[in-house]
Structures are given as C-alpha cells and as structure tokens.
Amino acid sequence: MMKVAKCPHEELSYTNCIIVNENDFPLNVKYVLIIVDYSKKYIYTVKHDRSIKPGYIGFNAIHRKQAVLSLDQEIAAEPFMYNPQTQLIATLVLEADFLQKKNTSRDSYNTDQMVMAFMEQFAKHCYTVGQPIAFRFQDKKPLSLIVKEIEAADPEALASHKKRAPHKINFGILQPNSSVIFEKSEGSFLVLTGKAKTRSSNTNLFSTDWDFQKMGIGGLDEEFVHILRRAFASRVFPPEVTEQLGIAHVKGLLLFGPPGTGKTLMARQIGKMLNAREPKIVNGPEILDKYVGESEANIRRLFAEAEEEEKKMGPNSGLHIIIFDEIDAICKQRGSVAGNTGVNDTVVNQLLSKIDGVEQLNNILVIGMTNRKDMMDEALLRPGRLEIQVEIGLPDEKGRFDILKIKTSKMKENNKLDQDVDLEEIASLTKNFSGAELEGLVKAASSSALKRYIHLGNKIEVDPDAIDKLKVTRSDFIYSLENDIKPSLGMNDEALSKFIERGIINWGPTRELVEKGLMFVKQARSPETSSRLCLLLEGAPTAGTSALAAYLAKNSDFPFIKVINSREMVGFMESSKCFRINKIFDDAYRSELSCIFMNDLEHLMGYSPIGPRYQSLVLDAMYSLLSSSPPSGRKLLVICTTKRRSVLAELGLLSAFTAVIRVPYIAHQKDIRLVLEESQALSPEEIDAVMNHISHGSVFVGVKKLLGLLDSLRVMKGVDSHKRVAAFVNLLEDEGVFTPQL
Secondary structure (H helix, E strand, O other): OEEEEEOOOHHHHOOOOEEEOOOOOOOOOOEEEEEEEOOEEEEEEEEEOOOOOOOEEEEOHHHHHHHOOOOOOEEEEEEOOOOOOOOEEEEEEEEEEEOOOOOOOOOEEEHHHHHHHHHHHHOOOEEEOOOEEEEOOOOOOOEEEEEEEEEEOOHHHHHHOOOOOOOEOOEEEOOOOOEEEEEEOOOOOOEEEOOOEOOOOOHHHEOOOOOHHHHOOOOOHHHHHHHHHHHHHHHHOOHHHHHHHOOOOOOEEEEEOOOOOOHHHHHHHHHHHEOOOOOEEEEHHHHOOOOOOHHHHHHHHHHHHHHHHHHHHHHHOOOEEEEEEOHHHOOEOOOOOOOOOOHHHHHHHHHHHHHHOOOOOOOEEEEEEEOOHHHEOHHHHOOOOOOEEEEOOOOOHHHHHHHHHHHOHHHHHOOOEOOOOOHHHHHHHOOOOOHHHHHHHHHHHHHHHHHOOEEEOOOEEEOOOHHHHOOEOHHHHHHHHHHOOOOOOOEOHHHHHHHOOOOOOOOOOHHHHHHHHHHHHHHHHOOOOOOEEEEEEEOOOOOOHHHHHHHHHHOOOOOEEEEEEHHHHOOOOHHHHHHHHHHHHHHHOOOOEEEEEEEOHHHHOOOEOOOOEOOHHHHHHHHHHHHOOOOOOOEEEEEEEEOOHHHHHHOOOHHHOOEEEEOOOEOOHHHHHHHHHHHOOOOHHHHHHHHHHHOOEEEOEOHHHHHHHHHHHHOOOOOOHHHHHHHHHHHHHHOOOEEEOO
C-alpha cells in the first residue's frame, strides 16, 4: 500500500510518469499498476527519483484528476509486465488542445516536429485509451493530449512480411518505430500543420453518399467536375500544401445562364454535398435596406461568423458557404444606377472588401447566381473574387434524358409510367428546353393523365379506381408538348405564322427564290462553314419579302427562332430598342443552332425618308450585332428584310450581310394567272375573263397587294360573275397596278 503525493517539482510533472523511490520499486520496474478500488485500475510508466519519500508515489495534476486521487490517499500499487506479442503500439492517435484553455495562441504547431519531440520524451511509455498527457513542445504554449485510439503492432506479420488488418487495443507500449498522429480536439483553437495529422481531417470535405441522381440534377456532369476541380481541389489537401504552393483557396464562384437551367439547384446541392456548415442563402434584393448604412451592415453580418472563426482557428477554420441568388440585383456596375444615394455602389464596395480586401478571409466560398452576367460590376469578376465563372446552359440531348429520367423516377418506381413512354424520344423532341421546362413537361403530362379519371358534370367526380388505373402515357407527353409547355428559348411559332397566313404562292421566280434561300439555310447549319450567316431579302412594299423570310426561318428547323419586329417596339426609346435587340441576340448565343428574323430594318432603325432621319444608336447596335460571331460551337442565322436597299448601302450596313436575295414584283401575265389560280378566289371562267381584260395592258404588282385585292372578291359571293370580274379589274386600275393599253 502506498500514499498519493504531488510531483516533487514541475519538470517531473511533464514526464507523464509517476514518481517512485527506488526503495519501493527496484530500478528494473518500468510500469506500475495502480489499484484505487476494484473498478479503477490504471497503468503508468515509472520514473525513479530520490526526492520522493519512500512509501509515497508522486502524481502530476492531470493524473490525479484522471484517477480522482487526493493527497495522502492510500492506494495499492504493484509492478506490471506487458505482453510483447499483443501490447506493442503500431499507431497512436492523440487528441490535442491547449493545456490551459484561457491561455491560447494563434501560433501553428508543426505535427511532424511534434512527433519527433514526443518520441524523444515518451518512447517506451505505456498508454491507455482516454489517458491524459501533458506535453511541452518547444517554447510554445503547453498542450493537453488525450489518447484517442491505439492500434496494435503484429510481430508475426512483420516477421513474415504479410499485411493484416490492424486491430485496436485499449493498452500498449510505444515503440521507436510506432506511428503517432495528432488531431485537434473539437472546438479547439489550436492550429495544426504538417503531415502527422489525422488521416480524415482533410479528405472528408465531401460527403460520402452524394451522387447526381440523389441530388435531382441531370445534364450538368461536366460543369460539376469543372467546379470541383477549380473550387475544391486545394481544400482537400492540408493547409500547409497551399502554403508551400504560395496560393490561396478559391473564394468565389459565379453560375450564370438562362432561367430554369439549374443554377439555384446546383448551388444548394454544392452546400449539401460538402461536410461544411449549412450554407447561408441570400436573395439579392434582401440585402438592400431603406436606412442609411444598413445595406452595408447586412453584408458585414453575412461574413461575421467566418471572420470570428478565422481569427480563432486560422487555416484550420471550417468552410463557410454564402449563396447569393440574383446577385446582379446588388452588384450592378458602379455608377450605372440613377440617383445620388450611391447605395448600390457602397454595397458592391463592401462585398469586394469582404471577399478580397485588406483582411483576407480564406475560409469562405461565395456562390453567386445570375441571368445577367453583363450587368455585374467587373471588379467582382476578377481573380481572387468570383473568379470561377461557369455557364449553366441549356442541356443537350443526353442531359435532357438524364433530367427526364430523374423527374420520372417516382413514376417508374410506382409503376405509373406506361411502357410506351420512350424518354430518349421525348429528349429528342424537347430541343432548347431548360431543366425547369422539362420538369414542367412532366407535370403537364401527369395532369393530362389525371384528367382522364375526372368526370365533369353537375359535380366533379373522380374515378374511385384511378389509383390502380392511372398511368402516364406517351400521348400525354406529346399532348403537353404541343399544347402546354413551350421553351422560352425555342421557336416563336405564333409570330412566324402571322407572316405566312396565306402560305407561299408559287408564281414565276418564287420556287427559285425559295430554293436559293433554303440553300443558305443549309449553309448556316453546316459545321464546315462560318458560325454566322446573315441573309438579306430586299423588295418593294407588298412584294412578299416578309412572308418569304418567315417561311425560310420556319423551315430552317433551328431549335431557337425569334422574331424582331418594329411593331413590338412602338414607343420604345433608342436605348430600349438596343436593349431588346441585344437581349434576343444574347439568348440566341445560348442555343447551338439559332435563327433570328428581323423584319423591316429601316423601320427598326427609325429611318424616315423625309429629312432623312434615323436613330444612330440602333444603327450602331445593328452593325455590331450583325458583324459579330457567336461563341465557339454555336451557329447563328440572321434573316433580315428591307424595302430600301439603297438606304442600307448608304448607311454602310449592307456589307454586314453574307448574301442578298431580291424579291421582285409580278410583271408577267402568266404569273398573274398562277396567283389567281392558286388563291382560288375566282372560278376558272372568271380567271379567263380577268386575263382577257388585262391582256391589253401592263401589270406591275406585289404578290401581297394582289392577294389583298382578291380578298375583296371573297365577300361578293352570290354576285353576278361579270360584275365580280369588272369590279376586280377596276380595283387593279384604281390601285395603279394595271395600266390599260391606249
């Protein structure tokens, strides 16, 4: 039986040994088993020192705390012999923190040097899981270590050079060739560097169970790989690797692209797939406040938590993710917002200083999302800020198939998707659909299927067996494609149809003009030709140039077709016109194949023959847009019409066109007969009578004008045939398109 005493002096307390007198334990005793009671037994390494009285054992403060010992308390002690076959340590994992929590330091502790110092001080010591250790390292603040895990060495495996799975033990003896790993205690402000850190301290940045299917994201594999490579590659490695390379982590990421392509969904899922704190999601307009200085304060609050942790934990700080939805609302070009309050500018300045200012934060990742990258301040897009800019564009056919597969997975799982639904076919039919529009298509098809089991009468009744019968079929998808869901970056069928309500009348050179136009359309589609082709159709008023241009655009079969018409811009200022036209060209660049139909260029430019007068801003915009090529991998066809070719030549705009097609007036009798026959407004006898009348004179008329005159005969049904013919011939004379021979 022995009594508890303090360590004789401070130096002995840092040896982590119990201090005994050689009269009590011979010098060959290295380890002692301390028995406090039957449930409390501890094994300690022994150090002999004559400054301790015989009959006493000296314990340092943390050992007394561990075993709950009081001074002069009687305890049982006996020598301990370990088993060298099973109780040698292969790997020792230690959890580190400051010994005195109030006395912390921002100094970094190099774990490689700590291992060397630890082995010098404590080799051949015994360790038990949960045992506390006081550790003095160089001239830094002393540390408290807790034995977290012990893996046993296997002498037989070492002798036979065979690898066996390591097994954990509760007690062991540290060997000179043992591996020591340090890891930081949870919530500790200790900064550890070096290679001898826990094996999972950095590589566990990503969750182990994430995949694209579970995320509900399809068609964005390449974008995800690019983001992971640029934004997170440096964060997987220990902080000292980036220090050795002399680089800082990427702190900003901008996702841009058309609405509905998955920008917000991707940003949210990036936060979920990381083992980081819950991301802060902020809608851009929420930052703005009516009180002076409050908007800037809102920005500072977003970064306050990251700043505080960076000060305490340095490079070992966790990752803080801040997501700005519609970031263009608060980060417009400085000086571009009217008014003298300057709130927008100061908010941009505050955000710039927080991301990459004088006091740089290295533990943040700012993710911004916008549909209008061109509106954002350029300073925010430079390296060091939102330096990674990823375009989230429209999905290709494979991407659309992936999205449809994800959105119909529940249907398939519950046997509600009919076997006749071929998702590959649906993917091929949905060109230029965004992810949101594909989701809308699946919802619309589901609604179409549900409607079959709703009976409308005096009451709305639901088929009681609908749950068992319900299946979404191919016809539901096709119906929804034709009637419910149209892509915002798709074909403008309604606008095009207005130009070709009467169809294309085949007279004289019309067939040749159509073939020539379709040849240019084929040229615009070919991968071997230039990425931009501008085609101009010129002709006098009512010659049918707009109808022919609309026909070529519609038959180009391009997934993106938009119409720019002067009628839609009535009352627009010059800047508004430029903005509208530029927006349509920007949208066109997001599609692989795009066609833009611009009708009446001189009207779009505001040209007036009296003066003459035109709007120079729109002219500059036209020249710039028609002359510039689309981004790499995109093809653009621009079809324009004009009634005044000479005006375009005078303004220098004619040189921007690849080819010019002239649409002539009707000037031959046989062509008049062809139009009359195809319009079916007159009977064959009436056509013969009209041709007999106009054979003694000359005709010069546009096909659109002629069809308009024929419409007047359609309301004269039941009128005598001779009167109808006479009325039509008089109309031709009155309108000046027929000149009788004198």
